[in-house]
Amino acid sequence: MSSDPWGRVDETGTVYVRTSDGEKVVGSWQAGSPEEALAYFERKYEGLVVEIGLLEKRVKTTDLSAKDAMTAIDHIRGQIDEHHAVGDLEALSKRLDALVTSVESRREERKAQKAKQTDEARQAKEALVAEAEELAQSEQWRAAGERLRALVDTWKGLPRLDRKSDDELWHRFSHARSAFSKRRKAHFAALDAQREVARQTKERLVAEAEALSGSTDWGPTAARYRELMAEWKAAGRAQREHEEDLWNRFRGAQDIFFAARSGVFAERDAEQSENLKLKEELAVEAEKLVPVTDLKAARAAFRSINERWEAIGHVPRDARPKVEGRMHAVERAIQEAEEAEWRRTNPEARARAEGLTGQLQAAVDKLRTQIDAARAAGNNAKADKLSRELEGRQALLDQALKGLEEFGG
Template identity: 85%
Template sequence: MYVRTADSEQVAGSWQTGSPEQALAYFEGKYDELLVEIGLLERRVRTTDLSAEDAQTAIDHIREQVDAYHFVGDLEALTARLDRLVGTVDKRREERSQQRAVQSDEARRAKEALVVEAEELAQSDQWRAAGERLRALVDTWKGLPRLDRKVDDELWHRFSHARSAFSKRRKAHFAQLDAQREEARKTKERLVAEAEALSGSTDWGPTAARYRELMSEWKAAGRAQREHEDDLWNRFRGAQDIFFAARSSVFAERDAEQAENLKLKEALAGEAEKLLPIGDLKGARAAFRSINERWEAIGHVPRDARPKVEGRMHAVERALQDAEESEWRRTNPEARARAEGLTGQLQAAVDKLRSQIDQARAQGNNAKADKLERELEGRQALLDQALKGLQDFGG
């Protein structure tokens, strides 16, 4: 059996088991098989992502069968279809080459952006957020295609160096933080020990003041490790609660006692105020002394009420003191003698001026008389004042 080519005839094969018609049908069937195989390959090239290399391998395999001439049919048609398919594959290869170039350029720019961001994050102090973002950048990097080995290695070196720099800074930061927290733990353990030692104190004022100082020191110490902080705080706060609860109990008792004392002192102040105005100085003095003795025996009152109730007693006491001073002046012999002497001198001066006025009038010297009368007015005013003072002595 022969097949005719463009310039000759080629032996397709031999047939010994049947008629020539059967032989022709058999070799025509071989041709049809090649048509089907070429059609399937054309469809794969059009509709799948078959690589150019695999497509070319399949074309070469079919072309070997065509060049073997083991069929009968339109040889030129088969060759033409294969040539067209080669053109399609070459075009696909070029398109994919361009696409890979674009993708490679995009991947390079994407990796450069990742490197720049990683280098910026390497200087961040936002340890948690920056660390999470760097991990996300690694995942993004892994999802990008590889570049030219030299370029890819250079970018990866910068990216890896930025991550290492951040990790080193973060490690140093937390090492320092751990040291600070350990120091804070030691300080707070000392504060807790002192707070617990003071919890039973009854020296209320100084101890309360010391607890305030301890609280300031606690805040200034910073935080200890998480596993120690809560326990230390509970012990510190518990010691304070014991002290302040005891103090509150004592103060509540004291406040109740002082409130009762205030009622008693207010009643005594009212009793003292009934002594006013002072009439019987001796009786008032004795009564106030009795009231004051009872006052002193009562004890403290609330601090905010103290000025008012004590002011009432002081007012009565001042009235007694004023009355005593007036009585002393009235009964003091030396003061009375001085008052009487002054009154006598002023009276003599007044009498002398009157005599001089009468004499001047008699002599017709009215100018002198008028001058003496003006002097008389001044001396008379002093005499009237002295006489009034003398009356205070009962004279």
């Protein structure tokens, strides 16, 4: 018979292990000595020690699932419970109990961690849904579209929730994207329609601008081009592929017209500058007629000057008032001379002037006689009153005599 602190072999070859509940049969050994039997089952024990140690390490340092860990523990515990080894089996059982506690603790930690991750994922997805629903109302089409695509990528990187919650949130998220896409599509469809109307309008404006490009009706055509430009700006933008070409045609037609007008105006300005020199020379010639000494000769000379004036043509607009004013001044001087001559030679006016002068002279003579009589009678008050009346009549007589002189009298 052979034995050690944890087991023994009896004379029949039966191997026992010592436990707190007494000896338990481990097995039967008939092939060799008792020592070899104990050594064999002690190696079995060492194997269990190694296996438990490896399992403890895996539980501690790897992501071994609790289910797999418990399966491994149950497998080892089964070997211990069946007493297939010689050694301190209770110590191994205690290590397994501690390992079960560790696995359960890890399970609870992972459960809590998973619950936390799920809650964080839920909050993250709810935030994505809220932002997507807000973006669905945006009119910043490009920026909002890019942001929604980024939100999809973020969603894909988040953990899944329970199926019901995940499906509900995804439905809201997808609906927001669809609503935005629908609004954007409608917006650009309307924009395309507006741009097509703008293109048609601008085609019409280009056609009219090109038709007007050869016009020589400078003023009205330039005014119409200004109106066409206002209509162009009000029409809005056409499609990108048409806008630049239409503008180049529209602007090109205007350039043709305004270049031609500028050329004509340059020639006209040169011609009008020459006309101004000629008219200034005629103005100098006309001004030599003033003062008028020979009305008939002045009138004939001015008529000749005026005929040459009219034949010259236009002068620059800003110079026109000054040079024409000089001619008008000479014309007024001749007209005033004509009026004076008419007054001087008009028989009816002369007769009226002579009659008025005669009446005033008689009144003056009469007043002087009355003043002399009043002085002689010593009535100075009456004489003073009559003298004041005489001053007024004398003034009128002087004025009438001066007018009569204009008639050569």
